[in-house]
Amino acid sequence: MHKATYRDREMAVDILYRAFINILIPNSINFVVNKSGSREKRLKALMYYQFDIALLYGSVFLSNDGKGCILYLEEMKFSLKKLWLEIQLVIHCIGIKRIPNVLAREKLIKAYHPKEKFVHLWLMGIIPEAQGLGIGTFLLQETIKKYAEDLIYVETTTPENLEFYKKNGFSIFHETHKLDYPLYFLSYV
Template identity: 40%
Template sequence: MIKATYNDKDLVVDILTRSFESNQSVNYIVKQDKERLKRIKYLMDYSFEVCYLFGNVFLSSDKKACALVLYPDKKKTTFKTVLLDVKLILNTVGFQNIKKTLSRESLIKGIQPKEHMYYLWFIGVDPKFQQSGIGTSLLNDLIQDSNLKKRPIYLETSTLKNLPWYQKFGFQVYHEAYLGYKLFFLKR
């Protein structure tokens, strides 16, 4: 695993956009119109920016997978973050989805424990290379990194088939929520 640089942003955004194109949780907040794929791409761009500021962005050593890690306790409101949030609303969510999106984010923050965590916001593998062990290797590296930082890993997934994979690494479901789809909260 390598730490991504800002020059890797386009690659990371591309991998995540293609990996999460049909993800229920992502599509719940993204305005569903002819620009949907561009909106998902902008969500991944936003997420990269936030994690680059207040966490870490990692790539697998072969640059076919990536992960966005956020340290919520380090996140601060700045002019830049406010601008990013406004752009997220305009480019991804749309005005009609603001309430739904804010409710979802409030629900997630209310369920997550108030401790210093290693929040695995997104992990994705280039779809052409999925099922080849790249994601497994990256997740193992992330677990080692979280252990070095002495921070438990938290994440959410709406993809039921991913649960056994995460559980294989010692993640446990600590909460489930229904938002029109099931959202599973995991901790390791």
Template identity: 40%
Template sequence: MIKATLEDKKRIADILTAAFENNQSVNSIIQQGRREYRIKRLMEYSFDVCSAFGEVYLSDDRQACALVVFPDQKRTTLRSLFWDLKLVFTCTGFGKINYILDREARIKALHPTEPFYHLWYIGVNPQSQNEGIGRKLLEEITRKAHADRRSVYLETSMLKNIPWYKKSGFELFAEQDFGYTLYFFRKKSTGFE
């Protein structure tokens, strides 16, 4: 696993844009005109947030990536406000703000109070899927989180991902209805059991 740098931003946004093109959760928060453009703006925003308040990783072969945010370290800054405004103008639009704020509050309510890794996105280049690259990256992130004595939490709207997360040792602990079902997973660190 490689820690990403700013030079990797375009590659990571491209991987995630392709991997999340048909994701219900992603598509629920973006305006649908120019969808690929808007998904890419969302992934660039996510890269910026995770670079500032978490970590961004690439697989060793640079075909998969993961964006992790540390909610206990996330702060409102002038830079983060700029990113938020840019996201509204290029991706979500003003009409989705209340929906997004409500959605984020409901997600946050299911997160623990102790520090944790929030695996915001993990994706594999579609041409390299089903080769074990994503699983290896997920295992490396989980090991790092547990070495840091943090549990890993994530959400998915993709039914096909549920068996994959369960096979990787994640526990499905909640579901929320947002017009689609969002499934909540966690893998607790032994430091908190």
């Protein structure tokens, strides 16, 4: 595993894109990606945004075999760069008409963020042909070591991901069904 730099942007985005392109169930990613137009282009725009934001306000880690990627956010602050990235996200992924829905979703999620300082495990993806081989577990366990002094927080939507995080030491502290999919909030201390 290694910490990504901007030079790894295309590789990381490709991993994340491939990990999520065929997942069509209601979840956080599909909620954000506008359903009109090209799903492929919109999903790729979301992955570029998430990589860029994680690089600015956290860390991106890649598996050495180039099959897995995990993004963490530490502390986001306002910046012109962040504003520019958000404008690009609206144009290329969300769509202007969907801004209120996405903002309402973000407000719901933030309401359940831990009150104490935390690190947000924002996104993890493994390319489909390498899933189930332990790459995700390895990335998660190695990055947990890097954030050993921190409270780590994650939200997930699927029962499979929920079980994965629980097997790796995370505990559910809240769940909601206010969206068109379940949302589980977990922490690792």
